[in-house]
């Protein structure tokens with residue numbers, strides 16, 4: 549059941565532009581970061597209850613997805629991380645297709661496997677992790 553409600557997009561310039569481009573074209577294939585594919589995550593705002601839409605790098609393996617709360621290696625988690633922790637029901641658009649998932653934060657061996665896949669999808673993740681003492685969280689998305 550897709551997430552219902554009023555949505556807001558990121559106030560951050562370049563992110564806003566990419567999000568608006570995805571809306572205009574109807575596909576996440578209309579944007580990329582350094583030639584790497586992007587997906588669009590929808591979360592429920594932990595305080596406002598509004599739907600929040602953020603583009604993320606596409607990390608996919610045999611039909612399963614992961615999302616990486618890297619925020620460019622900043623010392624703090626992105627706000628969407630707390631939204632997902634508060635309500636793990638998320639929507640992910642890949643290309644023109646949107647599906648519902650339950651997000652589960654991964655740790656230990658499982659995280660190591662998905663971290664490898666994430667760095668393969670977007671090598672800058674490795675630099676981001678080197679940049680911060682914050683352990684960059686990874687969620688695996690399980691289809692609802």
Ligand SMILES: C[C@H](OP(=O)(O)OC[C@@H](O)[C@@H](O)[C@@H](O)Cn1c2nc(=O)[nH]c(=O)c-2cc2ccc(O)cc21)C(=O)N[C@@H](CCC(=O)N[C@@H](CCC(=O)O)C(=O)O)C(=O)O
Nearest residue numbers: 563566593594595596602603604605617618619626627628
């Ligand atoms: C700027 C902030 O966004 P954020 O949730 O911290 O997310 C920051 C970034 O992760 C986000 O901009 C990502 O899209 C950046 N980004 C990536 N960010 C990543 O973390 N990982 C990625 O792989 C990634 C890839 C990517 C690719 C393309 C692109 O354009 C952007 C990309 C934001 O939207 N803040 C809102 C609030 C949003 C919100 O969720 N509010 C909550 C309350 C939050 C609270 O105060 O507790 C609510 O509505 O209830 C605001 O300031 O109004």
